[in-house]
Amino acid sequence: MPAAADHDRFFARRRWMRTVLAGGGTLALPALAQSMDRPLDVPFVPTSDETVDRMLRMAGVGPKDYVIDLGSGDGRIVITAAKQFGATGFGVELNTERWKLSLRNAEKEGVSDRATFYQRDLFETDLSKATVLTMYLLPAVNLKLRPRILALRPGTRVVSHDFDMAEWMPDARADRSWTRVYLWIVPARVEGEWSWKQAVGRGAPEFTMELRQQFQVISGSVRIDNEPYWLTDARLRGDEISFTVIGDAGGVRIRHEYSGRVAGDAIKGTVRMVNGDNAAPQSAPWTVVRVPKKP
Ligand SMILES: C[S@@+](CC[C@H](N)C(=O)[O-])C[C@H]1O[C@@H](n2cnc3c(N)ncnc32)[C@H](O)[C@@H]1O
Incomplete structure (x- = not known):
């Protein structure tokens, strides 16, 4: 369980995320969530360490995996995947400060060779190397990405913190009192x-x-x-x-x-x-x- 202070902070951020969602996502983002570079599609709300661990475990991440985190914030998901699960991968982040922070964090944790970060729009990112895709975005963003995710190699695992992909039902779901993690396995096209x-x-x-x-x-x-x-x-x-x-x-x-x-x-x-x-x-x-x- 996170410490009480973490818990309160987490709820405050979640309330903020909900406010953004209630306002319709991107259009309603408060000024605080704007990047210097271009408006963000999702505000920065970090995933707790416990949930990062759960996401990576649900996806069965291991040393053979290539993990891509879309909207990588301070880099925690790809860094944990590299440091604790032996994986390789990259994150993409639009915001300059957070992108630089993620590079510093990877360096500090000694995994810069396997956890790379690019300042890049997630919608312009080539996803083809992913064996695991991680996301803490928003429902509308997940939906916009869905056709590209379904075109990935069959068997690619996709984990999303808190938000689903509408009628594409997850293959697994894990609920804790204040978070939810979804897992999908990209299906082969057999119709x-x-x-x-x-x-x-x-x-x-x-x-x-x-x-x-x-x-x-x-x-x-x-x-x-x-x-x-x-x-x-x-x-x-x-x-x-x-x-x-x-x-x-x-x-x-x-x-x-x-x-x-x-x-x-x-x-x-x-x-x-x-x-x-x-x-x-x-x-x-x-x-x-x-x-x-x-x-
Ligand atoms: C909810 S946070 C999640 C951060 C991290 N993945 C985590 O789970 O801790 C979403 C991140 O996406 C970034 N972001 C928003 N729109 C983006 C876009 N179009 N391309 C890349 N990053 C974006 C935000 O700056 C923010 O850091």
């Missing part, structure tokens, strides 16, 4: 038609699958040699997909549990098959390709 051949009994019929997708939530239908089957338990987490196909194939009851990784227009993985009521399960490699859209 559309896929097809593969799979041995069932003596034949190798053609499977076609139509997937619908709303962010990480997927559902769909499967046909085997053009006959409809059940598709259940469809899950997508980053580039990892799994689902089960159940039905009756030419008198043989089948249950196929598929799991694999999406890589562009292909999915590679394994299938665990039970073909027939008393049959022993068999495992086999499984490859599926995307059916090109008809012009």
